[in-house]
Amino acid sequence: MHQYDVVIVGSGMGGLACGTILAKEGYKVCILEKNKQIGGMLQIFVREKVIFDTGVHYVGGLSEGQNLYQLFRYLGIMDKINIRKMDEDFVDGLIFKDDPIIYKYGQGYDNFIRIMLSYFPDEEIAIRTFCDKIREICKQFPLYNLRAGSYEDFGNAYRTDTNAYLESITKNKKLLCVLAGTNLLYAGQPDKTPLFVHALIVNHYIESSWKFVDGGSQIARYLVKEITSRGGKVIKHVNVTKLKEEGGKITYAEAENGEKYFANTFISNIHPVKTLEITESTMFRSAYRSRLKSLESTISVFYANVVLKKNSFKYLNSNIYCFAEEDPWCALNYTEDNWPQGYALFYVPSSKESEFAEGVTIMSYMRMNEVEKWKNTFNTVSHENDRGVEYETFKRKKAELLFNAVEKQFPGFKESIKSYTTATPLTARDYIGTEDGSLYGFAKDYREPMKSFISPGTKIPNLLLTGQNINMHGVLGVTISAVVTCSQLLGMEYLVQKIRNA
Structure with missing residues (x-):
């Protein structure tokens, strides 16, 4: 029998941060991850020796004294991660239709x-x-x-x-x-x-902006070391299919293979709707279940991860946001005929210093309904399945449209492409476990500001929630969510003081 103080379902940033905080406080922690690779959106993959991030393309707040810097100091990883500060005068460059100017964001408010x-x-x-x-x-x-x-x-x-x-x-x-x-x-x-x-x-990004050299998975790797060095466990290839409630509390998490993991407290780092689906309990009212299911999620995305020919495309220590209209919101309003209406281009930072880029990631919004016909397929490294020729054709056509859009702003880009891989909302759904491949969790609405706020506590006293849907998305948002979740066990004043004094 596996017995722990705390079992955490999911090894995204929220789960790993919770695990690290609680392990540092003496809890015996076990994190269960369904995938081959830990980290959720911190995961990386390698193509032709180029390291691509799946989600963390840059972060803010890592200068000394800033919020993420202090959180990482407390978590024990600030002095270990390999980061590079982005261009002080050109973090983000904004390009609009028929305007030759690249409008640049600088770091620091005066700048x-x-x-x-x-x-x-x-x-x-x-x-x-x-x-x-x-x-x-x-x-x-x-x-x-x-x-x-x-x-x-x-x-x-x-x-x-x-x-x-x-x-x-x-x-x-x-x-x-x-x-x-x-x-x-x-x-x-x-x-x-x-x-x-x-x-x-x-x-967050005006204060300071940084890239993770050779990928954001280093965050996950160092957090796992913090957890295991204190007696905790992080177990991969464990797909939790049931959280069993008995007598008003969760007694165990059951994996797909029937293995059971017992604990005093359970933290779910998977989507709240999915958490309710796997929780066998009448303690969640139907109104609560319906409310979560009814919440609108943010849109998903199409990725093209491009390996570039050697010395063919200049590296910028910056990001590019490009819009097909003089409208910063236009990328959302695309149709099948005019996609893409906007894209973001992120240069891959490498430890091999060069004036040329090894690779770029290009992102543009994509709705889940565009891949509806393949919704019954499932494909990850752990469970490989071919979605078929038609799906590959769909992705190739979308990639070509995206590359044409980039070529307009960066002549010669298409000639620089050596190879590429693509990802759709289905990729995000299958790896991260969001039903609709949502990019940033629940959408927030100023007309109903509290509707999308989810408490880390639940009707089951020993079941807590964490992750991007609990507070805010992104590395900082999810780390703060972990603090909110762990404060349910440790006390907010106590935990914040520990972080400030780290």
Whole structure:
């Protein structure tokens, strides 16, 4: 019989961070992962010796004294990870239809303002107002600033539409486009996404921006070492199909092969809807189940991961966001005939220093209904299945359309392609376990700001939730979610003080 203090289902960033926090506090922890590789969206893969990230293409907040830096210090990995600071004057470059200018985001607010003023010299009031508002909102979120406190209701930041706010501070349409232009980082929707989402994410990258050299899986690798060095276990190829409730608490997690894992506390790092599906209990009311099932998820994505010919395509220590219209939200509104309406291009950072790129990842939104006809297939490294010739043809056509769009902005790109692989919403669904391949979990709506907030505690006292649907997505958001989850066992004041003192 396997007996632990805490069993965690899923080894994404949330599960690994919870495991590390609790192992450091003396809990006997076991993490169960269905895939061959741990890490969820921290996973990497290699093609022709080029390392590609599946999800973590860059992070913010890793300069000394910033929030993610301090969290990583507490977790014991800050001095181990191999990171590279991005271009101080060109973290993100925004390109809009028929405009030759690449609008650049700088690191640091003074630098950000200086660069914006070089494009919009008559808009100083709007630019400074925007920056002041972003910082003001961020100060209202205690855990974002590593302070104990509630994050449940901060009024206007929750109840203000991002696009409406931007329209209120400037009549300059191009400036509005630029200030909203990195919304792919949260799958922003005009007339829906609350301003606090935009603020927390934009601030994160303005403060400082970094890439993980040779892949984000190093985070997972070092967290596993932190857990196992304290007697914990991380077990792969364990697909949990049942959380068994008896007498008002979960007694064990049962794997597909019938193996049972017993614990005092269970933490689910898988999707909340999936958690309810595998939990055999009448303690969850049908209204709660229905509410979670009814929540809208953020859109999914199509990826093309491109290996480049040697010395053929210049490396930028930056990211590119390109839009087919003078509209920062247009990428969402594509049709089958005009896809892609926008894309993000991320250069692969390598430990082999070079002025040329080894590879790039290109992303563009894709709805799950586009791959509906293959929804009954399942394909991962652990369970390989061919989705068929028609699916491969579909992916190839989409890749060609995406490459044509990149070629317009970067002439010679297509000639630089050596080989490529693609991924669709089905890939995300099968590896990460989200029913619709959602990019960032539940969508947030300023009209119903609390609807998409999910408590880490459940009606079953020893079953907790963690991950991107509990608080915010991304490495920082999910790490903070882990703190919220673990505070249910350790106490918020105690845990935050430990983090601050690390």
